[in-house]
Amino acid sequence: MNYFSSDFKLGILGGGQLGKMMLYETRKWDVWTKVLDASPEAPCKISCNHFMQGELLDYDTVYNFGQGLDVLTIEIENVNLDALEQLEKEGLKVFPQPKALRIIQNKAKQKLFYVDHGIPTAEFQRFAYLSEIEDSIQNGGLKLPFVWKAAQFGYDGQGVKVVREIADLKGLPSGECIAETMIPFKNELAVIVARNSNGETRTYPVVEMEFHPEANQVEYVICPARIDYEVASKARKLALEVAEKIGLTGLLAVEMFQTKDDQILVNEVAPRPHNSGHYSIEASYTNQFEQHIRCILNLPLGGTESKVAGIMVNLVGAEGHTGDVVYENMEKILKLEGVTPHIYGKKQTRPFRKMGHVTIVNSDIDQARKTAQQVKETIKVISK
Template sequence: MEDILVKGTYICSMNSIWYGNNFKLGVLGGGQLGRMLIQEAINYDVHVHCMDNDPDAPCSKIANSYTLGKLTDYDDVMNFGKDKDVITVEIEHVNVQALKELEAAGVKVYPQPHILEMIQDKGLQKEFYQNNGIPTAPFALVNSKEEIFDNLELLPVMQKLRKGGYDGKGVQAVKTEADIAHGFDGPCVLESFVDFKKELSVIVARNAKGEIKTFPTVECEFSKELNLVEFLFSPAEISEEVEVRSQELAKEIIEKLDMVGILAIEYFLTQEDELLVNEIAPRPHNSGHHTIEANLTSQFEQHLRAITNTPLGDTAIVQPGVMINVLGDPNYEGPTVYDGLDFVMQQAGAYAHMYGKASTKPNRKMGHITVINPDLEKAKETARVIKSRFKVISE
């Protein structure tokens, strides 16, 4: 393998061998998504190297190497990436300029930096949908809460910060003119309320050869209080027509992006059975965790296959699955205790994934539990019982 000199630093170029000691896969982020990617990578002898600013993040104990660094810092990202063959992310909030320079120097960066740059800005996301004929809710872009007064015809709206929001943060409802006083004062998206009956998600993957595969559509149930996925199941309870349309639209989006990697597309299904794209995430996603047990290929293995430009795996359902999002109990903060884990282990078809976070705090993502069963309704029943009996508390 021949190195490339850029700005006085040698940058590792792409190796045709995508496994073993001579291939380095870099992951920006050390959380649970990276952890589950590593668990799949081990099966293929792919060496994964992670960077995060948390010394005790989930990846810290199992990565081939673990670097402390700030994901948004140019120098930290450059120094981390300069000897890697491929770089990927498990969180979108990273230094794009450093990734652009690494890419120009020959390092493969997937998803590509310009895509990350667009997805970091919810306003650019909405404009991408609009410019490419992708159905989405009506919206307006504003630079301050005062500008909301110029868009009163859109009320009620969801106000979303263009940058920095995640997991329900940076999003709030503005229903009436009186609510504007409490709105975010900065660049935002105003998105009209959608009268939807279901929230759906499709995971789609694409490799550099242009091969594309989708996973069957997932139906999500959200916590209205937390604006987080608490519960999801697959296959979704939708018509065959909606299933086909959701799959085709996912393929269209990843093709128009010309993206390599895995992409989660979140949809609203309206009362008229119209699909509207809500948001997209260019990485493994919470709505794909069930695929570890419920599908022939997991979303994490599929992402690995996509970014190493190897054949994509079969995404067929092995058994219907339900995924429970495990959050820290609202009443506890401190060293982690899994209350009811023995009960979970006694349930047929239940698989616990605890993310190895040493301390819990209210509503922190601590793990997930998947339940599979040939009968989706029975899987749902078991999941509801588990949800009532298992919680993450503290000593």
């Protein structure tokens, strides 16, 4: 099939920043795109050929959106899978496949998949209702502390909480969840795996993630991770194993823990371009968004190695600020060597909302990290 400057039609479910950055690549190749998102001001709106407003979890909306497309992909996994399965039955190519999304969309099912397939992960218990957790604690079946995770609809640090005492359960959603053993780890790592329909695979270098202690969001992504070669090799091998066992076409971001004794445990996965791969836009031979398009169109995969060390700094809304966004001190960070800001196009800021990111590249990873710290301390995402 001729994808370029042709009648080929690609659909994307979700119109946020990941979709917007995916559209940079489709525009580069002149691939026609259609996007569905609930927000009339979605970042993707200005970049696609056709924008449709609608709910991603509504069966009829998603099913109707898929009509007339040649390939359908996602930029967020919280979509109506029944509609995707029906579209797939009718001949539409849907990537990642709905059967893979069934595993990943629910964190309890995701964890059970790891157990069933011998993939190392933290021990956990599954609960149908939050109230069952308190009963289990009082009966001695569950020990404090642990990590509570909502089974569905968590994102950007939402749906995850460290529970150190029963009072920490107050205010959490009442539905299905898991309680996961806390892992004493050295590092939080991630590997992005690319896989096309022919089964060709590539892994990106291991990245190291530093998290905000309160928001549970990634503050910095560091590539390459500052770990031993043997540990990095183990992490890439495990990420590839996860992707192949799930059988997904597209990108799979595999988040992992490096334990105190250098074991690698899978934390969770995302079946799409991911925050941990944003550094690749400036630092890699093939950035993650182009690679995703290559995967779902079954094109040869591009090189995944880095041209230079890269660090990504998330730009999130400052605490105490809600309303029309202002990026303070942008001129100051633009004076720094190797600094590239990416603004997502969200007009309204609120505390810890992801509004953009900044990539820092340098031949020296330590210098890149220093510059990243300077960027973090300089730029402010505030409201008018």
